[in-house]
Amino acid sequence: MKKKMIIVSLALLGIIVAGMLSPTNVNAQDDNATIQFDPMTIGLMPASKGTVSVTIDNVRDLYALEFHLTFNPQLMEVVDADQAQDGIQIASTDVWKDGFVALNKVDNNTGKIDFAVTLLNPAPPLSGKQTVATITFNAKNEGMSQISIDSAILSTRDAQEIAVARLNGLIGVSPSGAAPDAQATLSPNQDNVNNRNGMSKATLAGLAVLVLLVAVGIFGYAMKRRN
Numbered sequence: 001m002k003k004k005m006i007i008v009s010l011a012l013l014g015i016i017v018a019g020m021l022s023p024t025n026v027n028a029q030d031d032n033a034t035i036q037f038d039p040m041t042i043g044l045m046p047a048s049k050g051t052v053s054v055t056i057d058n059v060r061d062l063y064a065l066e067f068h069l070t071f072n073p074q075l076m077e078v079v080d081a082d083q084a085q086d087g088i089q090i091a092s093t094d095v096w097k098d099g100f101v102a103l104n105k106v107d108n109n110t111g112k113i114d115f116a117v118t119l120l121n122p123a124p125p126l127s128g129k130q131t132v133a134t135i136t137f138n139a140k141n142e143g144m145s146q147i148s149i150d151s152a153i154l155s156t157r158d159a160q161e162i163a164v165a166r167l168n169g170l171i172g173v174s175p176s177g178a179a180p181d182a183q184a185t186l187s188p189n190q191d192n193v194n195n196r197n198g199m200s201k202a203t204l205a206g207l208a209v210l211v212l213l214v215a216v217g218i219f220g221y222a223m224k225r226r227n
Helices: 004-018 193-226
Strands: 033-038 041-043 049-062 064-070 074-080 098-109 112-119 125-137 145-154 164-166 169-171
Touching: 033 145, 033 169, 041 049, 041 112, 049 169, 112 125, 112 193, 145 164
Parallel strands: 033 164, 041 169
Antiparallel strands: 033 049, 049 125, 064 112, 064 145, 074 125, 098 112, 145 169
C-alpha cells in the first residue's frame, strides 16, 4: 500500500510539472510587453554623439507610461532635446502628439532620466511596437555604461497596469567607437529575459522526465516484488 502511494504521488508530480510546461504557461511571460532600447548596444568615440530609442514591444492598449533610467555620468551626458524649455529633456515621439508629457527630466550630474506621458481622450490607445522616446548621448570619457531601466509602469486608458519586462542597454566609449557585446558584458540579472526563460523551461522538462522515469522504475520494482 505504501509503495502504491509513492507511485501515485510521483505520477501526480510528473503531471504537475508537465502542466507547467504546457503552451499556456510557457507562453505566459512571452505575452508580456517589453521596454528596451534600439539599438540595445551602441559604440561611441570620445566627444561624439549617439542616439538610442526607447521602444515598447508587444503591447496592447497602451495609454500612459512612466519610466526611470540611470547611466554612468562619468562617461556620458544626455544632450538636451528642447533648449527652449528649462532643464534637460529627452525627446518624446509623435505617438504622443495627442497626449501630455507630465514629466521629462534629466540630471546629468547623477545620471538619471525620469519620463512620464499620457494620451488624452479621444486619442486611441497604442498597440504593437512603439517608439516612445529617443535619447541622444554625448560621450565624455572612455569606458562602458549600462543604460538601466530601474522601473517602468505602463497602463491602459482605464488605469489598468500592463505587465512589462525590462531589458537594459549598453553604451561603449572607445577610440574605435565599436559597440560592446551585450551577451558578454551584461550582468546575469540583466541578460536577455528570453534566454533565462528558455533555460528554465529546459530545467523543468528535465525534471518532468526524471520524475516519470523514477515513477516507472519504482512501479516495475514493486510489480517484480509482488510476483
